Amino acid sequence: MIFIEKPYREGTVVNGRYTIEARLGEGSYGITYVARDEETNQLVVVKQMKRTKTKKRIASFEREALMLRKLNHPQIPKLYDMFDVRGIPHLVMEYIDGDTIETLIFEKKQTYGEKEAFSLLADVLRVVQYIHAHGIVHRDLRIPNIVFRNGIVYVLDFGLARFLYEKNERLFTLEQRLRRSIHVKSDIYALGHFLLFLLYSSYEPTEDKEKSWEDELSLSIEARHVLRRMLQLDLPYASVERLARDVAYVMK
Incomplete structure (x- = not known):
């Protein structure tokens, strides 16, 4: 039926x-x-x-x-x-009635430079660190599931979350493995894309040809290093604690 x-x-x-x-x-x-x-x-x-x-x-x-x-x-x-x-x-x-980053950027016209973007990421990381400390990986840290109310960040929707002791289901594509693996690295990878979205809010293209984020965004060496590790282009972060320390360094 x-x-x-x-x-x-x-x-x-x-x-x-x-x-x-x-x-x-x-x-x-x-x-x-x-x-x-x-x-x-x-x-x-x-x-x-x-x-x-x-x-x-x-x-x-x-x-x-x-x-x-x-x-x-x-x-x-x-x-x-x-x-x-x-x-x-x-x-x-x-019920958490707040704004997503998409709303803040496209409707409220907010932009985020390097320092502002990393500061916002640091706020999100504190909540994610708490989640990981309880043996849980969220696996769905997309823009709709991170909202802001009165300047405070909230993490929503644990429908795809898993306990870290659970076994991975079959993941067929590289993107599935990066985003859905039952490992803290999947949340860090998702937050790398969240950070990119923030950084592109202040980007103004100077030519029609599309380039990679590394060519388009003007970032410090430290910020670029953090993003590459979050996106698993370089040695991935094994914990949010290590990532948080590097994010704090970028914000100095």
Whole structure:
């Protein structure tokens, strides 16, 4: 039997308590919504597992709930509730209403030079260091999952996160191995691309021909060295702690 996904409509009350206000997004395992908790009158995120009940999806939801319970950090969403509706697992999490870097750059016209970009990266690294210290690798540190509210960074969406003791699933391409490997290096690699995105916000091309970032961006030797290691072009960083020390040096 083929299931057709039918997302909740606005105004739907889920589990007798959560009123759906808007759909936030959809991933491979679930659909997320902003909802109002009628008991507390607070906005929350409700994540609904996709209807096709596979062991992999159920395990992913259970793992995400376990991780969010384990990670007690003010810059990581709290898990409030977990329940089933007609056999479909749901998670209820803290709603972090903030700006992504994409919003800050393209809508609010912010730009980041070398010092500003590395300073912002340092803020993100402090949260990621906490995650790694609890034996977890995020594996999805893309721009939509790093948001800023009142100048404070938050790391969201642990749907692809894994415990560092878990075995790698089959990864077919080089990019999959770089981004999805169950190793701290995958988070560092993803943050290398995050850093590049920040640095390109202040780049103004002088010719039509596209070049590599090393040719286009005007960076210090130290910054270039850090980026090459983050992107695994040179010896990769084995820990966020080592990376954080080098980032602090660039910021001097």
